[in-house]
Structure formats: C-alpha cells, structure tokens
Amino acid sequence: MGAPMSEHSTYTPGTGIEKWLDERLPIIRFSKEHLMDFPTPKNLNYWWTFGAILAIMLVVQIVTGVILAMHYTPNVAMAFDSVEHIKRDVNGGRIIQAVHSVGASMFFAAVYVHIFRGMYFGSYKAPREILWILGVLIFVLMMATAFMGYVLPWGQMSFWAATVITNIFGAIPVLGNPILELLRGGFSVGNPTLNRFFSLHYLLPFVIAAVVVLHIWALHVPGNNNPIGVDVKSSRDTVPFHPYYTMKDLYGVVLFAIPFAWFVFFAPDILGHPDNYVMANSQVTPAHIVPEWYFLPFYAILRAIDFNILFINSQLGGVIFFGGSIVILFFLPWLDTSKVRSGTFRPMFKWFYWLFVINFLALAYLGAAPAEGVYVILAKICTAYYFAHFIIVLPVLSRIEKPRPLPASISESVLGKAHA
Amino acid sequence: MGGIVSMFKTKTILAAVALVAAFATPAFAQEHGGPQIEKQSWSFGGLFGTYDQNQLQRGFQVFREVCSNCHGARLIAFRTLAEEGGPHFSEGQVKALAAEYNVADATAEGGTRKGVAADRWPSPFATDQDARDANGGALPPDFSVLAKARGVTDAFPWWITNYFTGYSEGGPDYIHALMNGYHEEVPENAPHNADGTPFALPEGKYYNDYFPGHAISMPPPLSDGQVTYVPGEDGVTVPETTNQYSEDVSAFMMWMAEPGLVSRKETGFKVLLFLVLFAGLMYATKRKIWQGIEH
Numbered sequence: 001m002g003a004p005m006s007e008h009s010t011y012t013p014g015t016g017i018e019k020w021l022d023e024r025l026p027i028i029r030f031s032k033e034h035l036m037d038f039p040t041p042k043n044l045n046y047w048w049t050f051g052a053i054l055a056i057m058l059v060v061q062i063v064t065g066v067i068l069a070m071h072y073t074p075n076v077a078m079a080f081d082s083v084e085h086i087k088r089d090v091n092g093g094r095i096i097q098a099v100h101s102v103g104a105s106m107f108f109a110a111v112y113v114h115i116f117r118g119m120y121f122g123s124y125k126a127p128r129e130i131l132w133i134l135g136v137l138i139f140v141l142m143m144a145t146a147f148m149g150y151v152l153p154w155g156q157m158s159f160w161a162a163t164v165i166t167n168i169f170g171a172i173p174v175l176g177n178p179i180l181e182l183l184r185g186g187f188s189v190g191n192p193t194l195n196r197f198f199s200l201h202y203l204l205p206f207v208i209a210a211v212v213v214l215h216i217w218a219l220h221v222p223g224n225n226n227p228i229g230v231d232v233k234s235s236r237d238t239v240p241f242h243p244y245y246t247m248k249d250l251y252g253v254v255l256f257a258i259p260f261a262w263f264v265f266f267a268p269d270i271l272g273h274p275d276n277y278v279m280a281n282s283q284v285t286p287a288h289i290v291p292e293w294y295f296l297p298f299y300a301i302l303r304a305i306d307f308n309i310l311f312i313n314s315q316l317g318g319v320i321f322f323g324g325s326i327v328i329l330f331f332l333p334w335l336d337t338s339k340v341r342s343g344t345f346r347p348m349f350k351w352f353y354w355l356f357v358i359n360f361l362a363l364a365y366l367g368a369a370p371a372e373g374v375y376v377i378l379a380k381i382c383t384a385y386y387f388a389h390f391i392i393v394l395p396v397l398s399r400i401e402k403p404r405p406l407p408a409s410i411s412e413s414v415l416g417k418a419h420a
Numbered sequence: 421m422g423g424i425v426s427m428f429k430t431k432t433i434l435a436a437v438a439l440v441a442a443f444a445t446p447a448f449a450q451e452h453g454g455p456q457i458e459k460q461s462w463s464f465g466g467l468f469g470t471y472d473q474n475q476l477q478r479g480f481q482v483f484r485e486v487c488s489n490c491h492g493a494r495l496i497a498f499r500t501l502a503e504e505g506g507p508h509f510s511e512g513q514v515k516a517l518a519a520e521y522n523v524a525d526a527t528a529e530g531g532t533r534k535g536v537a538a539d540r541w542p543s544p545f546a547t548d549q550d551a552r553d554a555n556g557g558a559l560p561p562d563f564s565v566l567a568k569a570r571g572v573t574d575a576f577p578w579w580i581t582n583y584f585t586g587y588s589e590g591g592p593d594y595i596h597a598l599m600n601g602y603h604e605e606v607p608e609n610a611p612h613n614a615d616g617t618p619f620a621l622p623e624g625k626y627y628n629d630y631f632p633g634h635a636i637s638m639p640p641p642l643s644d645g646q647v648t649y650v651p652g653e654d655g656v657t658v659p660e661t662t663n664q665y666s667e668d669v670s671a672f673m674m675w676m677a678e679p680g681l682v683s684r685k686e687t688g689f690k691v692l693l694f695l696v697l698f699a700g701l702m703y704a705t706k707r708k709i710w711q712g713i714e715h
Contacts, residue, residue: 042715084495084565087680094680095687239713247709251702258695265688266467267586269568274591277569277677278561287632365576414714 009033034220039238040245041226043410047117048224049252050110056253057107058212062205064100065149072152074198076191079154080279098268104146105271106260108294111139119332120353122341123225129333131218136329138211143295143326145204148197150292155276160289162189162197168302168322171315188282228413229341230406237410288370296367297360297386301325303371304383321383328390335390337398345404349397356389455629457572457597460667464674465589470682471675476507478658479672482647482665487563490555490638492543495564496676499537505682506675511537556624558637567591567670567677591677592670594630599666601629602640610634642666 011029013019022029071090073082086093115135118124124132147165151158166189170180185192223232232238239245263271271293275286291299305318312320328335343350363382369375407413463472480501483493498518501509509517518535523542525533535542543562545551552559561569571590574582581587606627610619611634621627625635642662651657658664675681 042713044715081495088495088500094684098684239715243709244713247702247706251699251706254695254699254702258692258699261688261691261695262586265684265691267583267588268684270583270586270588274569274571277565411714417714 010037034241035246036240036242038220038241039223039232039235040241041224041232041237041410042239042244043226043228043414044224044245044248045227046248046252047113047121049249049256050114050117052249053110053253053256054107054114055212057103057110058205058209061100061103061107062209064096064103065202065205067096068100069198069202072198074152074195076154076194076280079152079194083153094268095264098264102260102263102268102271104149105263105292105294106256107142108146110256111142112294115139116357118225119356120343121225121227122229122336122338122343124333125229125336125341126333127222128218128225131215131222132333133330134211134215134218136326138208138215139329140326141204141208141211145201145208146292146294148201148204151194151197152201153276154194154280156278156280156284156286157273157276157289159189159280159282160286161291162193164289165291166193168319171313171319173316225341226410227342228344228407228410230408230410230413233409234411290368293364293368296365297363298322298325298367300363300367300379301383301386303367304376304379306371306376321387325383325386328387332390332394336394338401338403340403340406345406346397346401347404348401352389352393352397356386356393359385359389457593457630459572459587459589459593460596460670462589462592462671462674464671464681465587467586467685469685471505471671473506473508474652475668475671476675477509478649479668479670479675480507481649482642482669483563483672485647486641486665487669488541488544490544490551490560491563492545492560493541493563493676494543495562496541497537498535498539498541500679502537503679506679507672556637560638563673563676565677567595567673569677570594589674592674595670595673596666597630598628598636599642599670600663601631603627603629642669 009029009032011022011032013022013028018028021027068086071082071086071093073079083097086097088094090096118132118135147161151162162184166180166183169183170176172179181187183193183196184190185196226232269277273290290296302318302322305321306314307317308314309317338346338349340346343353359382362378363386366375366379366382369379371379407416463469463475498514501507501517502511502514514537518537518539521535521539521542522532523535523539524531545554548559568591572593573579606619606621607629610627612618613620619627619634622635625637626639627634628636642665644661647660647665649658649660678684
C-alpha cells in the first residue's frame with residue numbers, strides 16, 4: 001500500500017490566477033491528483049470499466065429525469081396521460097422517456113456486473129470494506145429510487161407494485177401499520193402516495209450522487225483492487241489514471257451505449273410490462289403482479305417464505321428474508337475471511353462463485369414464475385442456497401481451501417502473461 | 421497481447437450484458453390459456469419496419485366505421501392523422517373530418533362545438549358508466565395505447581431471442597388473433613372448468629380462443645364485406661375480409677399507440693451507426709495509448 005495515494009502532488013500552478021485559486025480552493029490540484037495522476041493498477045480488465053459506466057448512467061438518469069419532471073404531472077387523474085403527453089407532444093419526448101426507462105434497466109444491468117465483479121475478485125476485502133459497504137448502500141438507494149420511479153407512470157403494474165411493496169412494511173411488528181400509512185400517505189395507495197413518491201424519486205438520485213462521492217473517496221484511499229488481487233508494490237505496477245483509464249473507460253462507456261441504444265430506439269418497451277399501458281385501477285387486480293426484472297431475485301426470496309417459522313408468520317418471515325438477502329451483503333467482508341482476494345487463485349471458490357451466479361439467475365427466473373407447483377419448491381431451495389453461500393460456503397471455504405500461489409507483483413504477473 | 425485478448429474480453433462483456441438483459445424478463449407476463457398466437461408479418465415489424473400508409477388509412481376506416489362506435493381514443497388528436505409516418509391524410513381532410521364531430525367544450529355555447537384539428541378523438545360515451553350501460557356491463561377499453569397494453573407470451577427460452585430481434589409487435593399480434601378467434605359455439609376443445617365440468621359460456625358472452633378466460637363481452641366486431649374499401653388510383657383492390665380488416669385495424673392501433681415509431685427507428689439507425697464507428701475509433705485510440713504498456 002502507500003504507493004497508490006500520491007502524497008506529494010505534481011501540480012504546479014502555471015498562471016497567477018491558478019496560484020491565487022490554489023491557495024484558496026485547490027480544486028485544480030485535487031482534480032489533477034485524482035482524475036489524472038491517480039496511480040491505477042495497469043492490469044485492470046474490462047469488467048473494471050463498469051464503475052465509469054455507472055457514473056455516466058447516474059448522470060444520464062438525472063439529466064433525462066429532470067427534463068421529464070418538467071412535463072410530468074404527479075396526480076392520479078393526470079399522471080398516466082402526462083407520460084403519454086411526453087411521448088406524443090414533447091419535442092424528443094419519446095426518446096427522452098425511453099432513455100430514462102430503459103436507462104433504469106441498463107443502470108441495474110451495469111450495477112449487477114459491477115457487484116459480481118467485486119465478488120469474484122474479492123474487492124470487498126481489507127482494506128476496502130467501507131468501499132464495499134458504501135456500494136451496497138448505493139444499491140439499496142437505487143432500488144428505492146427505481147421502485148418509486150416505476151410507480152410514477154401510474155399504470156396497472158405501477159399501482160400494484162406500490163401496493164404489494166408497501167404492504168411488505170406492514171408486516172413489521174408494532175411499527176408496521178404506522179410505517180405503512182406514512183409510506184402511502186393514507187390507508188391505501190392513492191394520490192398522496194404518488195406525490196410523495198415523485199418527491200422522493202427526485203430527491204434520492206442526489207443522495208445517491210453524494211454516496212457515490214464517498215464511494216470514490218473510499219476507493220482513492222487504498223486504490224483499486226485488480227484482477228490478481230495482489231497489492232500494488234511499486235510504481236511499475238501502475239499507470240496514471242489519465243490518459244490510460246480515462247480512455248479505456250470511455251471506450252467501455254461507448255460499447256455499453258450500443259445495447260442501450262438498441263433498446264431505446266428499437267424496442268423501448270420490451271423490458272417493461274404491457275399491463276403498465278393500462279391506467280392504474282384499484283378495482284382490477286392484474287393476473288400476475290410482476291416487478292421489474294432487476295427486482296426479481298429478491299422478489300422470489302420474498303415469496304419463497306410462505307410458511308410460518310415458530311411465532312413468526314409467513315408474511316413477516318418473507319420480509320425478514322427479503323431484507324436479510326440485502327443486509328447480508330453488508331457483512332460479506334467478514335464472512336469471507338480468505339486472505340486471497342482474487343477468485344482466479346481460489347480453485348474451490350471459483351466453482352461456488354459460479355454456482356452462486358447461476359442460483360441468482362434462477363431466483364430471477366423464479367421471481368417471474370407463478371407461485372405454484374414446482375416453482376415454489378425451487379424458489380425455496382434457491383433462497384436457502386443464496387443464504388448458505390454467505391453463511392456456510394464462504395466461511396468454510398476460507399478455512400479449508402488451499403489457494404494457488406500468488407504472483408509476486410502485478411508487473412510479474414503481466415510479464416508472465418505476455419510471455420506465455 | 422492487446423488486440424485479440426481485448427476483443428475477446430469486449431465480446432465477453434457484450435455477451436454478459438445481453439445475458440443479463442435476457443434473463444431479466446417477465447417470462448410469465450400473460451397467460452391466455454388458448455392456442456399459441458401466431459405472429460404476423462407486420463410492415464412495421466423488425467429493424468427496418470415502417471408503417472404502410474395505405475394500410476393505416478384502411479385501418480383508420482375500420483376504426484372509424486366499426487370500433488369507434490364503442491371504443492374511444494382519448495389521446496389521439498385529429499391533427500396527428502396528418503402527420504408523416506402515420507396515415508398521412510391531407511390537412512384539409514383532417515380539418516373536414518374533425519368538423520364532422522361535436523366535441524364537449526364548457527366555454528362554447530351549449531357546451532359543445534364543432535371539432536377542430538387540435539381536438540382529441542371524442543369518446544363515444546360521456547362516462548364509463550354510460551359505456552357499461554350500453555355494453556352489457558362491460559367497459560370497452562380506450563384504444564389510445566391498447567396495442568402496447570397487450571402482448572404475446574413466448575415459452576422459455578424462446579423469449580430470449582425477442583431481445584435480439586427487438587420484437588415489439590405482441591400487441592397487434594394479439595389483437596389480430598382476437599379478431600379471428602371467435603367461435604359461434606363453444607368448441608369441443610374448450611378447457612374444462614376447475615371442477616371438471618364442461619366450459620359454460622355465461623349469458624351475453626362470446627367464446628374466443630385468445631381472450632383470457634375465453635368468455636369475452638364483445639360480440640364478433642368484424643365480418644366479411646362490412647367495410648367498403650375504395651380501390652386505389654391504379655385500380656388495385658384489397659380483400660374485404662375479416663382477416664384483412666383485422667390486420668389493417670391492428671396496424672392502425674399500433675400507430676395510435678406508437679405514432680413516432682418510424683422516426684424513432686430512423687434516429688436509431690443514425691445513433692447506432694455513430695456509436696459503432698465511434699467505438700471503433702475509441703478502441704484504436706485506446707490501443708495506441710496503451711501501446712508499449714504490458715497489461
């Protein structure tokens with residue numbers, strides 16, 4: 001350690017104005033240190049570009065969202081039509097709306113890649129625990145933001161998602177009902193719900209932006225992890241962030257924009273649900289209430305608990321497992337105690353990692369399946385395995401696994417690869 | 421190093437993105453419990469699809485003469501019928517058309533006035549309750565976005581291909597199937613009730629293969645020869661059959677729900693072309709910068 005965080009800056013103010021500014025607010029010095037000179041391991045692969053992709057996605061969502069808010073009406077009688085008004089009458093409205101709604105999906109696709117990259121390469125391990133925790137916090141905030149955003153078009157799925165998800169909180173003992181009423185602004189989902197969701201949907205992205213700043217701060221103290229998980233030993237292991245990673249990240253961003261644009265321009269509704277083109281109606285329950293795809297694994301866990309556990313009824317049990325499935329991520333740095341970070345050098349972990357990925361995808365599939373027959377049993381098995389991975393598999397692996405020998409340094413590993 | 425390895429990784433990323441998107445689907449979105457809906461070949465389907473102006477004009481005629489007696493289209497302004505990429509009627513035609521309708525306007529004498537091009541399509545019933553009263557208790561849904569509010573469900577794993585083909589015509593496919601899915605009597609292969617008794621069609625309902633639950637309140641709306649199409653200037657005629665009417669009106673309904681489809685795809689081509697070329701340049705620049713760095 002030590003090497004990544006440059007103690008002495010290479011910045012020398014060139015002009016009088018820069019010098020004057022540097023003595024008062026050294027923002028140029030700060031930018032040069034952190035956006036340009038920042039020493040970054042030279043062996044980062046393309047999975048590492050998703051950090052930059054996510055930063056761009058947050059900006060895309062905020063910019064399109066601010067424009068949408070200029071034309072949107074948060075009222076139960078007008079919300080649905082106002083979204084159609086945006087698509088039909090606002091200049092460029094169909095594209096702006098599509099970028100925002102498809103953008104939510106792309107944002108989550110990128111964040112899942114980012115999270116699973118961190119899990120494979122052990123990016124949550126010391127000294128990056130706070131970095132990881134802040135990341136999980138961003139994920140939770142994203143889920144809250146996306147959920148409330150989905151309610152705003154006031155379609156059938158909007159309304160029923162709001163009803164089902166706020167109901168979750170009603171299961172909490174004692175405080176459940178007050179929380180439920182506070183969330184909804186009444187006894188059922190209605191105009192006050194829509195108004196507060198709109199207000200919070202506008203607020204939370206800026207909270208996310210603030211936590212992202214902390215996330216990047218926590219990244220810049222220890223510096224980046226890397227695919228071999230070996231600490232930076234000398235300056236030979238690193239390259240300056242600019243131009244090497246600014247360029248590589250931007251290339252990643254442009255590549256990511258290709259499937260993004262594909263959906264926006266050629267299938268803007270394919271990631272949504274047809275029922276959300278039916279205006280919200282509290283008297284008609286859709287045949288299947290399905291959340292957006294990015295919630296499906298967690299929705300499957302929520303529904304898997306359909307039995308009472310001792311004095312805990314099934315509803316509360318579902319809430320505990322649903323909440324637990326996310327809360328457990330905060331503890332990951334202390335559940336996996338293996339000293340080796342990168343999965344590349346952990347022969348057993350590698351298998352269990354991919355099993356966990358498949359299990360997670362299976363949960364997503366089951367979240368969309370009707371809660372009947374074999375799906376119910378499978379959902380229970382997958383839910384159990386989800387938790388077992390964290391509580392049993394990772395701690396046990398940490399003890400019994402014999403990792404492969406690690407390269408002495410990033411440079412050595414890179415040279416070995418080049419000559420292989 | 422570089423080249424091949426990086427390209428491989430790039431492909432891995434693209435594949436992963438596609439995979440994430442693919443797995444992410446409401447696979448069981450709708451269950452019709454009937455025969456599989458046959459996908460039609462729509463002029464507006466696929467990457468290069470655009471609306472067929474003649475078809476939209478015919479579809480509009482079917483909508484106006486048949487559907488609009490019961491169904492509204494409250495988001496559709498008359499003026500949009502003159503827009504390029506849609507039915508593209510002349511402005512004169514649209515003005516004349518709008519003037520044939522009376523629209524509610526509280527500021528006008530007597531509460532109604534003649535329609536103008538800026539007005540929305542007037543609803544056939546003043547209130548939902550009026551609509552129900554006139555239709556045996558059932559509410560005819562508004563047509564504005566109906567073509568996007570219906571869909572076709574593909575079995576796992578076939579829906580994954582939809583993300584790569586951009587399949588967005590589930591609505592028209594469903595509507596077309598519905599229009600052609602009526603039976604005069606409950607067919608022998610009708611699903612039995614939960615208790616094993618034969619399917620019982622409630623009073624005032626009609627049997628349809630594709631409607632969820634099969635008992636639909638709408639009587640078969642289309643019949644052969646019902647709408648008279650004007651032959652084209654070159655004398656070409658279009659068959660006046662239920663199948664043709666349903667294709668035309670489904671296309672028109674898709675246009676109502678997605679009037680900007682053509683310009684959206686046109687912009688999409690430019691954007692994608694730009695992004696692919698730009699990505700190529702970015703990759704070349706990136707390689708140049710990283711040249712000489714073992715990584």
